[in-house]
Amino acid sequence: xxxxxxxxxxxxxxxxxxxxxxxxxxxxxxxxxxxxxxxxxxxxxxxxxxxxxxxxxxxxxxxxxxxxxxxxxxxxxxxxxxxxxxxxxxxxxxxxxxxxxxxxxxxxx
Amino acid sequence: xxxxxxxxxxxxxxxxxxxxxxxxxxxxxxxxxxxxxxxxxxxxxxxxxxxxxxxxxxxxxxxxxxxxxxxxxxxxxxxxxxxxxxxxxxxxxxxxxxxxxxxxxxxxxxx
Numbered sequence: 001x002x003x004x005x006x007x008x009x010x011x012x013x014x015x016x017x018x019x020x021x022x023x024x025x026x027x028x029x030x031x032x033x034x035x036x037x038x039x040x041x042x043x044x045x046x047x048x049x050x051x052x053x054x055x056x057x058x059x060x061x062x063x064x065x066x067x068x069x070x071x072x073x074x075x076x077x078x079x080x081x082x083x084x085x086x087x088x089x090x091x092x093x094x095x096x097x098x099x100x101x102x103x104x105x106x107x108x109x
Numbered sequence: 110x111x112x113x114x115x116x117x118x119x120x121x122x123x124x125x126x127x128x129x130x131x132x133x134x135x136x137x138x139x140x141x142x143x144x145x146x147x148x149x150x151x152x153x154x155x156x157x158x159x160x161x162x163x164x165x166x167x168x169x170x171x172x173x174x175x176x177x178x179x180x181x182x183x184x185x186x187x188x189x190x191x192x193x194x195x196x197x198x199x200x201x202x203x204x205x206x207x208x209x210x211x212x213x214x215x216x217x218x219x220x
Contacts, residue, residue, distance in 0.1 A: 032207045043200055043211040044152070088152065092207055096165060097142065101151040 004091050006100035014108050019076040021103050023089030026070065033065055034090040035074045038102065044088055048074060079107040113212035115201050121218045127189040130215045133182055134203030142209065143176055143186050144200040152200070158184065191219045 003026040013019045021035075032051050036044035050056045050063040050072065062075040072091075076083055084107050089100040114133040122128055134141050142157040156166040158178045166176070173192070178184040188195055196219050202209040 034207070034209075043214050045211070046208055049207065090209075096154070096157070097204075097209060098154065099144075099152040 004089055004098050004100040006087075006089050006103050008101055008103060010104040010106060012106045012108060013079050015079060015081060017079050017107075019079045019083065019105055019107070021074040021076075021087050021089075021105065023072045023074075023100055024070055025072070025089075025091045025098075030067075030091045030093055032092040033063070033072045034092070034097075035061075035063060035072075036088040036090060036099075038086045038088060040085075044099075076105075079105075081107050081109050083107050113201055113203050113210055115199075115212035115215050117215060118213060119216045119218075121220065122191055123220050124192055125190045126219075127187065128191045128195075128217060128219075130186040130199050130201075130217070132184045132186070132201030132212060134184070134201070135205070135210055136182065138203035138205045138210070139181075140204040141178060141184050142202045142204065143184070144202065145197045146200060146214075147197045155186070188217075191217075193219045195219050 006023045035048040037047050038044045048061055048063040050065045053065050053067055056063045060077045064073045086102040086104045088102045091098055113135055116131045140159050143155040144152050145155055146152045155168045156176045157164055161178045174188055176186045198214045198216050200214045201212045
């Protein structure tokens with residue numbers, strides 16, 4: 001069974017703090033991993049992709065991948081109220097994209 | 110590029126009626142995905158096409174649901190007959206390589 005699991009949250013952090021979002025997946029034959037952001041009432045939008053073990057940084061966002069532990073995370077530094085959204089982890093199982101349930105993040109001013 | 114286009118954006122219908130949702134993927138994208146999103150079940154993959162061919166429809170909930178992709182620029186998801194439990198937001202996404210681009214979604218309400 002292919003599964004992608006996330007802490008459903010909600011996660012609340014103060015403005016300026018680091019938000020840490022976590023995701024685990026159940027199938028080892030997975031080569032690509034994604035984080036999507038979804039604002040309420042909107043469609044998911046891609047914010048990060050990662051393909052190899054280690055860290056990938058893009059502005060205030062850092063994705064971390066550990067294939068041995070089947071674990072992928074997203075760190076948001078200097079969190080802003082505009083980062084308040086649901087964050088979806090997605091894993092591509094050979095062109096079969098599966099999403100986690102999402103973690104709702106609230107950044108409080 | 111206009112992005113993925115979905116229509117209608119909102120649909121309200123009565124139980125038992127046929128519903129057809131439409132999607133125009135981004136030009137040049139070779140894969141198309143249909144998802145359903147509800148509060149209870151999150152984002153669920155219903156079916157995906159690669160080069161207009163259905164690859165995996167194991168997520169289609171039952172025979173009331175059907176999807177077609179007659180050409181590279183158009184796909185439909187049909188529910189016949191519709192039921193109140195089909196109420197959800199239905200997203201279409203197209204893909205070039207690994208990156209998926211989502212349409213704005215169709216909010217379906219079945220009364």
